[in-house]
Amino acid sequence: MSRTEVPVLSLTDARRRRADRARQVADMLRRRLHVGVLPGEPELVREFGTSRNTVRDALDLLRAEGLIERLPGVGTVVVGRKYAHGLDHLLGLAETLHSHGEVTNELRATGLITAPPAITARLRLPDGEPVVYIERLRRLAGSPLSLDLTYLVRDVGEPLLREDLAHNDVFVLIERLTGTRLGTADLTVEAVNADQHSAAVLEAAPNSALLMVERLTHLADGRPVDLEYIRFRGDRLAMRGTARRDPAEEAGA
Amino acid sequence: MSRTEVPVLSLTDARRRRADRARQVADMLRRRLHVGVLPGEPELVREFGTSRNTVRDALDLLRAEGLIERLPGVGTVVVGRKYAHGLDHLLGLAETLHSHGEVTNELRATGLITAPPAITARLRLPDGEPVVYIERLRRLAGSPLSLDLTYLVRDVGEPLLREDLAHNDVFVLIERLTGTRLGTADLTVEAVNADQHSAAVLEAAPNSALLMVERLTHLADGRPVDLEYIRFRGDRLAMRGTARRDPAEEAGA
Numbered sequence: 444m445s446r447t448e449v450p451v452l453s454l455t456d457a458r459r460r461r462a463d464r465a466r467q468v469a470d471m472l473r474r475r476l477h478v479g480v481l482p483g484e485p486e487l488v489r490e491f492g493t494s495r496n497t498v499r500d501a502l503d504l505l506r507a508e509g510l511i512e513r514l515p516g517v518g519t520v521v522v523g524r525k526y527a528h529g530l531d532h533l534l535g536l537a538e539t540l541h542s543h544g545e546v547t548n549e550l551r552a553t554g555l556i557t558a559p560p561a562i563t564a565r566l567r568l569p570d571g572e573p574v575v576y577i578e579r580l581r582r583l584a585g586s587p588l589s590l591d592l593t594y595l596v597r598d599v600g601e602p603l604l605r606e607d608l609a610h611n612d613v614f615v616l617i618e619r620l621t622g623t624r625l626g627t628a629d630l631t632v633e634a635v636n637a638d639q640h641s642a643a644v645l646e647a648a649p650n651s652a653l654l655m656v657e658r659l660t661h662l663a664d665g666r667p668v669d670l671e672y673i674r675f676r677g678d679r680l681a682m683r684g685t686a687r688r689d690p691a692e693e694a695g696a
Numbered sequence: 697m698s699r700t701e702v703p704v705l706s707l708t709d710a711r712r713r714r715a716d717r718a719r720q721v722a723d724m725l726r727r728r729l730h731v732g733v734l735p736g737e738p739e740l741v742r743e744f745g746t747s748r749n750t751v752r753d754a755l756d757l758l759r760a761e762g763l764i765e766r767l768p769g770v771g772t773v774v775v776g777r778k779y780a781h782g783l784d785h786l787l788g789l790a791e792t793l794h795s796h797g798e799v800t801n802e803l804r805a806t807g808l809i810t811a812p813p814a815i816t817a818r819l820r821l822p823d824g825e826p827v828v829y830i831e832r833l834r835r836l837a838g839s840p841l842s843l844d845l846t847y848l849v850r851d852v853g854e855p856l857l858r859e860d861l862a863h864n865d866v867f868v869l870i871e872r873l874t875g876t877r878l879g880t881a882d883l884t885v886e887a888v889n890a891d892q893h894s895a896a897v898l899e900a901a902p903n904s905a906l907l908m909v910e911r912l913t914h915l916a917d918g919r920p921v922d923l924e925y926i927r928f929r930g931d932r933l934a935m936r937g938t939a940r941r942d943p944a945e946e947a948g949a
Contacts, residue, residue: 449857450807452829459805462893463831467845470925471814474884474910491812504891530783530883533939552712554703559744561724576705578716592720604702614941625941630783631727632937634887634905634930638757640715652887652905652930657727663941672723677887677905684885684937686786688867688878688916 453492465500468493472501476510476521483518509648509678526583528675530684533628533660535612536581536589544584548609552578555597562594565659566667575600577608580644587645588679592672599668613669614660621662628660632682637674645676652677706745718753721746725754729763729774736771762901762931779836781928783937786881786913788865789834789842797837801862805831808850815847818912819920828853830861833897840898841932845925852921866922867913879916885909885935890927898929905930 452459468491475481482490487498502519505511512522528539537546558566558574566574577593577600593613595603602620603613618624633655642649653674660669705712721744728734735743740751755772758764765775781792790799811819811827819827830846830853846866848856855873856866871877886908895902906927913922 449828449854452805452807452809460893462891463804466891466894467831470845470910471812473925475814490814492810507891508888525886527884529939530885530937531939532943533941551716552705554705556705557745559724561728561743575702578720592723601702627941628939630937630939631780631934632783632885632907633778633934634907634928635761636889636903636905636930638715638719638760640713641719650889650903652889654885654887657723658939672726675887677889682883682885684783684883684939686782686784686881686883686911686937688786688880690785 461497461500464493464497465504468497468501469504472505473510476505476525481511481519481521509651525679525681526588527681527683530630530632530682533614533625535614536583537612538615540583546588546612547582547585549580549582550577550608551580552576553604553608555601558594562670565670566594566596568596573597575604577603577613579608583679586679587647588676590641590644590674594670596666596668617662617669624663626661626663626665628658631657634677635674641674645674647676647678654680654682656682714750714753717746717750718757721750721754722757725758726763729758729778734764734772734774762904778932778934779841780934780936783883783885783935786867786878788867789836790865791868793836799841799865800835800838802833802835803830803861804833805829806857806861808854809847811847815923818923819847819849821849826850828857830856830866832861836932839932840900840929842926842928843894843897844927847923849919849921870915870922874915877916879914879918881911881913883909883911887930888927894927898927900929900931907933907935909935 484498488495511519513519526540526543540546554576555573556576557571560570562574563570563572575595575597579591580587581589581591599617599621603616606616614625635653635655636650637647637653639649642651654677656673658671659667661667737751741748764772766772779793779796793799807829808826809829810824813823815827816823816825828848828850832844833840834842834844852870852874856869859869867878888906888908889903890900890906892902895904907930909926911924912920914920
């Protein structure tokens with residue numbers, strides 16, 4: 444007991460279940476994987492002041508998430524490097540990841556559709572107004588990263604269909620073709636299990652966790668023009684951002 | 697073909713695979729579940745201008761995510777209402793969800809630990825400095841919502857251990873006890889599959905998708921004091937926020 448009568452725990456504390464200790468160590472290691480390196484087991488045992496069993500259990504948890512692999516004769520290697528995508532700064536995927544490899548887009552469907560009210564209401568269009576639909580499987584350096592379902596207001600979307608959508612972000616094309624800067628986007632971020640078909644398209648394990656993002660993007664003048672439903676592979680992408688206790692004061696930060 | 701030679705698609709388009717159409721409809725319905733209502737199948741067929749098969753497939757996808765259930769003689773009901781947690785505005789869980797029910801916290805572990813460098817480095821503490829560890833299972837109206845692993849700098853954390861942590865947000869207690877306002881928090885948001893033990897603690901299905909949040913919170917003066925690893929049940933919580941194309945201009949928005 445410390446002088447303040449606070450109980451002292453440790454990562455080897457027998458009162459804590461082995462699984463609880465392993466989770467704790469796995470979470471501390473998780474961030475390390477974002478930068479792509481991982482020390483050996485003896486170093487981890489020393490660093491975390493814990494048992495070899497707890498370190499192994501923690502590595503097992505990260506391996507089950509597809510982030511690391513144990514290679515015979517080599518040790519533990521990071522195989523599932525996660526890339527960070529901005530929660531605050533509105534950027535296209537190629538804009539964000541340009542230093543990590545080429546983003547290419549496989550066009551799975553493009554065309555005009557008569558959108559249901561669920562779409563037209565968000566885009567502030569009259570019921571039954573046609574919108575442009577674009578469905579893309581997006582890859583980074585050849586490997587699937589996300590499956591994007593995009594609905595665009597017609598005047599913005601139609602010119603896009605004549606552009607090279609396989610090699611350009613929709614955001615960049617919208618700004619180039621409209622001569623207008625994008626403004627803000629409303630995001631909803633969820634974790635969902637991949638259905639069988641989405642998993643197959645994304646070349647992900649059945650049932651694997653996806654980061655699902657709904658994003659409504661406005662032009663700088665506030666008009667909503669682009670509604671997207673994006674499924675990111677959970678093992679390949681994380682989102683990063685900043686929250687503020689007093690949002691009104693953000694200007695002074 | 698329209699006059700602009702843009703191909704016309706529809707939600708019943710035979711060129712599109714049935715699974716692709718179902719995903720499209722499921723995504724449009726997803727937002728509807730956040731508000732807790734869902735029309736019957738005939739209404740959905742009419743609204744989306746699609747076949748009954750596509751509507752049923754879409755509902756199957758949402759049912760597999762644990763969001764809806766088909767009850768004999770009743771129809772489809774929303775069982776997995778998702779609550780929204782702010783990505784921009786830094787609020788505790790009880791502060792955010794107070795209108796939806798009482799947040800209670802089951803304390804799974806509390807005490808001082810000798811933190812590894814992975815923790816002390818983030819909290820800008822010397823190596824080997826003790827930190828306060830708090831592990832909580834958080835419930836909304838009795839049902840598990842998240843499992844939180846919290847590391848606090850000692851001067852902020854120790855006084856907290858003498859407070860009613862079962863019924864108060866850590867954020868609120870920190871501000872009350874330090875007399876200081878919180879400032880900003882750095883967030884990383886990921887989707888991960890629940891390991892067996894985390895799933896059991898959260899009373900979630902094995903392997904179910906969790907929204908995993910790492911959050912480093914600073915006092916208003918910029919000092920990092922609170923590092924958390926939070927596993928939210930993916931079927932119960934979504935995060936909402938706003939991204940800006942030109943972050944430097946946010947003050948003028």
